[in-house]
Amino acid sequence: MSTFPVFPILTLLIVLGLAPALPGIANRTKSALTGRRGAPVMQLYADLAKLWRKGVVYSRTTTLVFRLAPVVLLSTTLLAACLLPLDGQAAILGFPGDLVAFAGLFGLGRFSLVVAAMDTGSSFEGMGASREVTVAAFAEPALFLCFTVLVLATGQLQLDGMFGLPLAAAWPLAAPSLVLAAVSLFIVTLAETCRVPVDDPLTHLELTMIHEVMVLDHSGPDLALILYAGGLKMALFGCLIVGVLAPRAHQSRAVALAELVLGLGLVAVAIGAVESAMARLRMNRVPQLLVAASALAGFALILLLR
Amino acid sequence: MLLLWMILLPIATAIFAYLSPTTRLRNTLLLGTAAAHTAGTAFLWGHPNLAVLGGWLAVDALGLMVLTVVSILFLVVGTYAVGFLRLDRPRGGRLFVSCLLGFLAAATLVSIAHHLALLWIGMEATTLSLAPLVFHRRDRRSLEAVWKYLVLSSVGIALALLGTFFLASAQVSGRPLVLEDLLQRANTLQPGLLRGAFVFLLVGYGTKMGLAPLHAWKPDTYGEAPSLVAALMAGALTSCAFLGLARAVEIMAAAGQSAFMRPPLLALGVTSLLVSAAFVIGQTDLKRLLAYSSVEHMGVLVLALAIGGLGSYGAMLHLISNGLSKGLLFLAVGNVVLFYRTSEASAVRGVLRRAPWSGVLLLVGLFAVTGSPPFGLFVSEFTILSAAIRGGFAWLAIAMMILFAIIFIGMAKMILDAAYGEPLEASEPAGETLALVGGPLVLAALVLLLGLYLPAPLRVFLGQAARALGGSAP
Amino acid sequence: MQPVHDVLLLLVVLTNFWVLGTTRLSATIRATAVQGALLAGLPLALYPGLSPHILGLAVGTFAVKAVLLPVLLSRAIREAAVRREIEPLIGFAPSMLLGALAVALAFSIAPRLPLPELRTHVLVPVALSTVVIGLLVLTTRSKALTQVVGYLILENGIYVFGLSQVERVPFLVEVGVLLDIFVGVFIMGIVVFHINREFDSLDSARLTELRD
Numbered sequence: 004m005s006t007f008p009v010f011p012i013l014t015l016l017i018v019l020g021l022a023p024a025l026p027g028i029a030n031r032t033k034s035a036l037t038g039r040r041g042a043p044v045m046q047l048y049a050d051l052a053k054l055w056r057k058g059v060v061y062s063r064t065t066t067l068v069f070r071l072a073p074v075v076l077l078s079t080t081l082l083a084a085c086l087l088p089l090d091g092q093a094a095i096l097g098f099p100g101d102l103v104a105f106a107g108l109f110g111l112g113r114f115s116l117v118v119a120a121m122d123t124g125s126s127f128e129g130m131g132a133s134r135e136v137t138v139a140a141f142a143e144p145a146l147f148l149c150f151t152v153l154v155l156a157t158g159q160l161q162l163d164g165m166f167g168l169p170l171a172a173a174w175p176l177a178a179p180s181l182v183l184a185a186v187s188l189f190i191v192t193l194a195e196t197c198r199v200p201v202d203d204p205l206t207h208l209e210l211t212m213i214h215e216v217m218v219l220d221h222s223g224p225d226l227a228l229i230l231y232a233g234g235l236k237m238a239l240f241g242c243l244i245v246g247v248l249a250p251r252a253h254q255s256r257a258v259a260l261a262e263l264v265l266g267l268g269l270v271a272v273a274i275g276a277v278e279s280a281m282a283r284l285r286m287n288r289v290p291q292l293l294v295a296a297s298a299l300a301g302f303a304l305i306l307l308l309r
Numbered sequence: 310m311l312l313l314w315m316i317l318l319p320i321a322t323a324i325f326a327y328l329s330p331t332t333r334l335r336n337t338l339l340l341g342t343a344a345a346h347t348a349g350t351a352f353l354w355g356h357p358n359l360a361v362l363g364g365w366l367a368v369d370a371l372g373l374m375v376l377t378v379v380s381i382l383f384l385v386v387g388t389y390a391v392g393f394l395r396l397d398r399p400r401g402g403r404l405f406v407s408c409l410l411g412f413l414a415a416a417t418l419v420s421i422a423h424h425l426a427l428l429w430i431g432m433e434a435t436t437l438s439l440a441p442l443v444f445h446r447r448d449r450r451s452l453e454a455v456w457k458y459l460v461l462s463s464v465g466i467a468l469a470l471l472g473t474f475f476l477a478s479a480q481v482s483g484r485p486l487v488l489e490d491l492l493q494r495a496n497t498l499q500p501g502l503l504r505g506a507f508v509f510l511l512v513g514y515g516t517k518m519g520l521a522p523l524h525a526w527k528p529d530t531y532g533e534a535p536s537l538v539a540a541l542m543a544g545a546l547t548s549c550a551f552l553g554l555a556r557a558v559e560i561m562a563a564a565g566q567s568a569f570m571r572p573p574l575l576a577l578g579v580t581s582l583l584v585s586a587a588f589v590i591g592q593t594d595l596k597r598l599l600a601y602s603s604v605e606h607m608g609v610l611v612l613a614l615a616i617g618g619l620g621s622y623g624a625m626l627h628l629i630s631n632g633l634s635k636g637l638l639f640l641a642v643g644n645v646v647l648f649y650r651t652s653e654a655s656a657v658r659g660v661l662r663r664a665p666w667s668g669v670l671l672l673v674g675l676f677a678v679t680g681s682p683p684f685g686l687f688v689s690e691f692t693i694l695s696a697a698i699r700g701g702f703a704w705l706a707i708a709m710m711i712l713f714a715i716i717f718i719g720m721a722k723m724i725l726d727a728a729y730g731e732p733l734e735a736s737e738p739a740g741e742t743l744a745l746v747g748g749p750l751v752l753a754a755l756v757l758l759l760g761l762y763l764p765a766p767l768r769v770f771l772g773q774a775a776r777a778l779g780g781s782a783p
Numbered sequence: 784m785q786p787v788h789d790v791l792l793l794l795v796v797l798t799n800f801w802v803l804g805t806t807r808l809s810a811t812i813r814a815t816a817v818q819g820a821l822l823a824g825l826p827l828a829l830y831p832g833l834s835p836h837i838l839g840l841a842v843g844t845f846a847v848k849a850v851l852l853p854v855l856l857s858r859a860i861r862e863a864a865v866r867r868e869i870e871p872l873i874g875f876a877p878s879m880l881l882g883a884l885a886v887a888l889a890f891s892i893a894p895r896l897p898l899p900e901l902r903t904h905v906l907v908p909v910a911l912s913t914v915v916i917g918l919l920v921l922t923t924r925s926k927a928l929t930q931v932v933g934y935l936i937l938e939n940g941i942y943v944f945g946l947s948q949v950e951r952v953p954f955l956v957e958v959g960v961l962l963d964i965f966v967g968v969f970i971m972g973i974v975v976f977h978i979n980r981e982f983d984s985l986d987s988a989r990l991t992e993l994r995d
Binding site: 426427429430433434436437440441443447449450452453454455456457459460464467470471474477478480485486499501502528529532533560588592597629783 | 960
C-alpha cells in the first residue's frame with residue numbers, strides 16, 4: 004500500500020482496546036439470561052490491571068519456554084490481527100494465501116501455551132494440553148473449509164482482498180453458502196475461545212477444564228497477557244464473523260468502524276446466549292459437534308461448486 | 310364394474326367383519342367373499358379383456374394367472390381359517406378375518422392394476438395387511454419376525470416406488486405409467502432411466518418375493534406366522550410380488566432390453582438356489598424349511614425369466630404350481646403344528662400314525678414341492694430346464710439339477726422323519742376335521758391335475774402370458 | 784435472492800444432518816416433523832398457481848408427514864424409559880461425514896443422469912442424498928424408533944424425487960401413496976411400542992433370537 008495505513012491501524016487500536024470487553028459482555032449476557040446480576044462488563048479490565056501490578060512466581064521445574072509462552076501467544080495473536088481487515092476494507096498486512104498464515108499464527112500461539120503447560124510437569128496441565136490440542140485438531144478443518152467457501156465465493160486468496168467489495172458482490176448469489184459458513188465459523192469460535200458447549204470457563208473442577216487448567220501455573224503479568232490474548236482471539240473471530248455476515252464495502256470508514264463495534268458486541272451477546280442455553284458437552288461429543296461444523300461448511304462448499 | 314367390485318367387496322366385508330359381533334357372522338363374511346371372489350375370477354376366465362377406469366384396471370393373461378392363484382388359495386385358506394380360529398381363538402379373530410379380507414382386496418388390486426402406481430399401492434397394501442397376522446401369537450419371537458418383515462419389506466417397496474418414478478420419467482409420451490402405453494411406445498422410452506427403473510424395481514419387488522440375498526425376513530416370518538398365513542404369503546403374496554417384477558420384465562422385453570435384464574436376473578436366481586440349498590441341509594424347524602423352499606422356487610422363477618424362450622412359459626406354469634403346492638404343504642405343516650404344538654422337527658414324529666390325513670398330505674406336499682412327477686412342478690421345472698439347455702445355458706441347467714437334488718434330499722429327510730416313525734409321546738389321534746383337511750386335499754388334487762393334464766383354456770392363457778414376457782409357448 | 788424451493792430443499796438437507804447428529808429420540812421425531820412441513824411447502828413453491836391437485840398434495844403431505852406421523856411416533860415411545868440413542872454401528876461423527884459425502888456425491892452425479900430439465904438443479908441431488916441418508920440411518924442405528932425415522936427419511940427422499948413427476952402422477956395415486964405410508968408407519972409404531980413393552984428397551988439388537 005502506498006499510503007500509510009492510518010485507518011487500519013486506528014481500527015486495530017480500537018479493537019485492541021475493546022477486546023477485553025467482549026468476554027465481559029458474553030458473561031454478562033449469560034448471567035442476565037439465567038436470572039443473575041453477574042460481573043460488570045469491564046471486569047476483565049480490572050482483572051488485567053490487578054494482575055499487571057502483581058509479582059510473578061515461576062515454578063522451579065519450568066524453563067525459559069514457560070516464561071516465553073505468554074509473550075509468543077500475544078505476539079502471534081497481534082500479528083494475526085494485523086492480517087485481518089478489521090473494518091471490512093483493509094488490513095495492515097496482507098499477501099496471497101494469508102488465510103493459512105492466519106490459522107497458523109493461532110496454531111503457533113496455542114503451541115506455545117501447550118508446550119508451556121507440559122513444561123510445568125504437572126499432570127493436570129498436561130491433560131488440559133492434550134484436550135486443547137484434540138479440540139483444535141477438529142476445529143482446524145472446519146475453519147479451513149469456511150475459508151475455502153470464502154475463497155470460492157469471492158475468488159480472492161487474500162484476507163485483505165476478500166472482505167469488502169468482493170464479498171458484498173458474492174452475497175446475492177452465494178447467500179445460503181455464506182450463511183452456513185458463518186454458522187460454522189460461530190461453532191469454531193466457541194471451540195477456539197473455549198466457551199460452552201466446548202469448555203466451561205466458570206468450572207472449578209480441574210478435571211473438567213480444557214483451557215483453564217492449561218494455564219493454571221501462570222501468574223501475574225504472564226496471566227494477564229494470556230487472558231488478554233484470549234479476549235483478543237474472541238475479538239478476531241468476531242471480526243471474521245461480522246466480516247462474512249456484513250461486508251461493509253460501500254460505507255465510509257467511520258460507519259464501517261461503528262458497524263464493526265456493534266457487530267462484535269452482538270457476537271459476544273450471541274456467545275453469552277448460547278452459553279446460557281446449552282450445557283457443556285461430554286468430552287467425547289465435542290468432536291462430533293466440530294465434525295458437524297465441518298459438515299455444514301462442506302455442504303456450503305458443495306452448494307458453491309455446483 | 311366386476312373388476313371394481315372384486316376389490317371393493319373384500320374391503321367392505323373386511324370393515325363389516327371387524328365390526329361384527331359374532332364369529333358366525335364373521336365366518337360367513339369370510340367364506341362368502343372368498344366364494345364370490347372365486348366366482349368372479351371364473352367369470353373373468355371367460356371374459357378376459359375387461360377394462361375399467363380408462364385402462365387403469367384391466368385383465369390380461371399374466372394378471373389373470375396370478376389372480377387365479379390368489380383366489381383359489383384364499384378360498385382354501387379361508388375354509389381352513391374357520392377351523393383354525395375355532396381352535397386357536399374361539400371368541401376373537403376380528404382382526405384376523407379383517408386382515409385376511411384386506412389382503413384379498415390388495416392382492417386383487419395388484420393382479421388387475423395396469424397403472425403401475427396402482428400396482429405399487431396394492432403391493433404395499435398386501436405387505437401391511439399381513440403384518441398384524443404375522444404378529445398373531447404376540448410373543449417375543451413373532452415380534453422380532455414382524456419387525457424384520459415390516460422394515461425389510463417397507464424398504465424394498467420404497468425402492469420399488471423410486472423405480473416406478475424413474476419409469477415415469479423415462480416416458481416421453483402417452484399416459485404416464487399405464488401399462489398399455491408403456492408397451493406400445495416401448496422403443497421411445499429413455500434407455501438409461503428405464504434400466505435404472507428396472508434395477509430398482511428388481512431390488513424392490515425382489516425383496517418382496519424373497520429372492521436371496523434379500524430374503525432375510527422370509528425364514529423368520531414364515532416360521533413365526535400362523536401356518537395358514539404363511540401359506541397365503543408363500544403362495545399368493547410371492548405371486549403378487551412376482552407380478553410386479555414381471556410387469557417390469559414385460560416393459561424391458563418390449564423395449565428390447567432383454568440383454569441388460571439377463572445378468573441381474575441370473576445372479577439373483579442362482580444366489581437364491583444356492584442359499585436355499587445351503588440352509589435346507591441341517592434345518593431344524595419345519596416352517597423355516599418351507600421358507601427356504603420358497604426362496605428356491607422364487608429363484609427358479611427368476612431364472613426362467615432370464616432364460617427366456619420356453620422358459621417364460623415354464624415360469625408361468627411354475628407360478629401356479631408353486632402357489633398351490635406351497636399352500637398345500639404349509640397347511641399340512643399347520644395341522645402338524647396344531648397337533649404337536651411345535652414346529653421343531655426333532656419333536657415331530659409319526660404324523661402318519663397320529664394324524665393320517667395330514668401325514669398323507671405332508672408326503673404329497675413334499676413330492677409336489679420338490680418337483681417330483683407326476684405333479685405340476687415337475688412339468689414346469691422340466692420345461693425350464695429344457696429351455697435352458699436349448700437356449701445355451703447348459704451349465705445353468707446342470708447347476709439347477711444338482712441344487713434341486715440337494716434340496717430334495719434335505720427336505721425329504723426332514724419330512725420323512727416327521728411323517729414316519731412312532732409319535733414321541735403317547736397321545737390320542739388328533740382331531741382332524743373337514744375344515745382342516747378338506748382344503749389341502751383340494752389343493753393336492755389341483756397340483757396333481759396340473760402335472761397330468763393342462764386344460765386348453767389354461768394352456769392358451771399361459772401361452773399369452775409367456776409371449777408378453779418376451780418368451781414363447783409350445 | 785434464492786428461489787423459495789431451493790431454500791426449502793437446502794433446509795431438507797440440513798434436517799437430514801440434524802437427524803444424523805442427534806442422540807435424542809424426540810429430536811429425531813421433531814426433525815421428521817420439520818422435514819414434513821418443508822416437503823409440504825415444496826409443491827407449492829415448485830408449481831405456483833394453486834391448482835387443486837397441488838393444494839391437495841400440500842395439505843395432505845402436511846397433515847400426514849408433519850402432524851400425524853410425528854404424533855404417532857411420540858406416542859409409540861411414550862413408555863420408553865431410555866430416550867437416547869446409543870453409539871451407532873459406525874459412530875455419530877463418521878455417520879455425519881458419510882452423510883456429507885452422500886450429499887457431495889449426489890450433487891456431482893445428478894447432472895450426469897438423463898433426467899428431464901426441471902425448474903431447479905437442486906431437486907434431484909437432494910432427493911438422492913435424502914434416500915441415501917435415510918438408508919444410512921435405517922441400517923446403522925440400533926434403536927427401533929430411529930430405524931423407523933430412517934424409513935421415513937427414505938420415503939421423503941423418494942417423495943421429493945416424485946415431485947419432479949407431479950404432472951404425470953395423478954392426485955389419487957399420491958393420496959394412495961400417502962395413505963400407504965401412514966398405515967405403514969402406524970403399524971411400525973405399534974410394533975415399536977410392543978418391542979418396548981416386551982424387551983423394556985427400544986434396542987433392536989435384542990431382537991436376535993431367530994436365526995439359522
